[in-house]
Amino acid sequence: MDVYLSPAQLEMRADVRSFLDENYPPERILQMETDEEYPDDFYREAAARGWTGIPVPAEHGGSDGSVLDLCVFVEEVGKTSIAMSTLYITGTIFGSHALHICGSDEQASRYLPAIVAGDKRFALSMSEPAAGSDFAGMEATAEKVDGGWRINGVKGPISGAERAEVIITAARTSSHPGQSRNKGLTLFLVENPAKGLSFVQRKFPAMKALMVNNVHYDDVIVGDDAVLGEVDEGWLNLAKLMDPERLANAAQTIGVAQAAIDDGVAYACSREQYGGPISRFQAVSHPLAEAQAEVAAARLLVYAAAHKRDVEGPCHMEASMAKMLANNVAARATSAALQVAGAAGWERDSHFVRRNIEVRGCELGGGTSQIQRNIIARHMGLR
Numbered sequence: 001m002d003v004y005l006s007p008a009q010l011e012m013r014a015d016v017r018s019f020l021d022e023n024y025p026p027e028r029i030l031q032m033e034t035d036e037e038y039p040d041d042f043y044r045e046a047a048a049r050g051w052t053g054i055p056v057p058a059e060h061g062g063s064d065g066s067v068l069d070l071c072v073f074v075e076e077v078g079k080t081s082i083a084m085s086t087l088y089i090t091g092t093i094f095g096s097h098a099l100h101i102c103g104s105d106e107q108a109s110r111y112l113p114a115i116v117a118g119d120k121r122f123a124l125s126m127s128e129p130a131a132g133s134d135f136a137g138m139e140a141t142a143e144k145v146d147g148g149w150r151i152n153g154v155k156g157p158i159s160g161a162e163r164a165e166v167i168i169t170a171a172r173t174s175s176h177p178g179q180s181r182n183k184g185l186t187l188f189l190v191e192n193p194a195k196g197l198s199f200v201q202r203k204f205p206a207m208k209a210l211m212v213n214n215v216h217y218d219d220v221i222v223g224d225d226a227v228l229g230e231v232d233e234g235w236l237n238l239a240k241l242m243d244p245e246r247l248a249n250a251a252q253t254i255g256v257a258q259a260a261i262d263d264g265v266a267y268a269c270s271r272e273q274y275g276g277p278i279s280r281f282q283a284v285s286h287p288l289a290e291a292q293a294e295v296a297a298a299r300l301l302v303y304a305a306a307h308k309r310d311v312e313g314p315c316h317m318e319a320s321m322a323k324m325l326a327n328n329v330a331a332r333a334t335s336a337a338l339q340v341a342g343a344a345g346w347e348r349d350s351h352f353v354r355r356n357i358e359v360r361g362c363e364l365g366g367g368t369s370q371i372q373r374n375i376i377a378r379h380m381g382l383r
């Protein structure tokens with residue numbers, strides 16, 4: 001089922017797997033989630049091994065990797081820890097792609113080598129407590145001041161914001177009667193820490209190691225050189241950024257789902273009831289078999305969409321289809337695995353229950369499944 005992958009991608013995937021197996025066994029992941037231990041070591045090691053350079057052009061020290069390379073990478077990391085794969089998606093992928101899509105040459109030189117070195121992690125601050133799916137309704141503002149901009153508002157939930165060195169922040173810079181709400185939004189590169197910037201941790205049941213925050217901007221001043229892309233045209237750039245984000249999100253949930261299935265199979269083969277392993281009951285084995293087939297199909301769609309993005313450019317419909325399908329398949333697969341493990345799967349510290357909750361969180365980030373269906377329907381001409 002690896003028809004889309006090159007020998008180099010298979011080799012990278014094997015390297016990632018052996019690094020994670022050696023350094024992050026399941027007990028360590030559990031401890032990190034329980035203690036809310038931010039995956040600093042993982043990120044540093046990823047940088048040392050060249051993985052934070054995957055999406056960065058060679059002229060800035062990266063390896064010029066493709067979106068498909070990124071999907072293979074985050075899928076493998078997601079098998080081990082969603083906190084780590086999400087840190088990579090926000091820290092590395094958001095930053096490098098945003099700079100590629102709309103950064104100036106000066107901004108690219110300022111930040112891309114630092115992304116490769118693992119010195120600058122990014123976060124994407126778009127949603128607000130009152131503007132989630134409908135993020136064009138955002139209320140955060142950026143007002144022009146002498147030599148820069150003054151940002152005010154509250155954003156959230158934002159993955160990994162508190163520990164990011166740069167927070168890509170969307171704020172309203174203009175609004176005129178009759179103007180589309182999609183106009184008048186601007187993106188800013190906000191360095192963290194900054195005067196007036198503060199964080200409140202959201203209490204989510206998964207990804208506790210990464211930390212998801214509300215971000216408070218209280219008269220945060222940034223220079224004119226912090227504007228990312230054209231003033232008032234942030235919406236267009238965010239739309240372009242969404243394809244790789246959704247594909248990476250989809251790929252990581254495929255990784256979580258595969259890990260849940262693998263553990264479900266191991267549990268079913270080792271757990272004995274009625275004088276033998278429960279794997280001999282079709283009611284136990286069939287849900288796992290069905291989940292495996294669905295995960296294989298969703299994985300192919302993710303790879304095909306990533307390949308299209310690499311070869312042809314924007315792929316909004318394919319990225320939305322891949323995210324919706326992968327997230328929904330992963331929810332069913334992790335639920336099937338949880339059922340196979342019975343009460344053992346329902347323990348607070350069980351990886352079965354953790355994975356089931358993790359994929360639900362992924363389904364919300366980057367636009368819910370309903371929003372993905374809206375996008376797909378629109379591309380089908382259903383208006």
Ligand SMILES: Cc1cc2nc3c(=O)[nH]c(=O)nc-3n(C[C@H](O)[C@H](O)[C@H](O)COP(=O)(O)OP(=O)(O)OC[C@H]3O[C@@H](n4cnc5c(N)ncnc54)[C@H](O)[C@@H]3O)c2cc1C
Pocket residue numbers: 090123124125126127129131132133134156157158159160204207212361362364365366367368369370371374
């Ligand atoms: C773990 C996690 C990490 C996140 N990380 C980030 C991040 O890094 N950066 C960031 O900017 N945001 C982030 N988010 C926010 C995420 O993008 C929003 O949660 C998401 O867009 C949904 O917004 P909402 O939660 O306000 O739900 P709402 O928009 O209030 O929606 C509530 C429900 O109504 C449905 N709904 C709303 N509108 C429609 C519609 N038009 N058609 C059909 N159904 C609709 C939704 O699908 C949902 O089921 C994160 C969220 C989570 C859970």
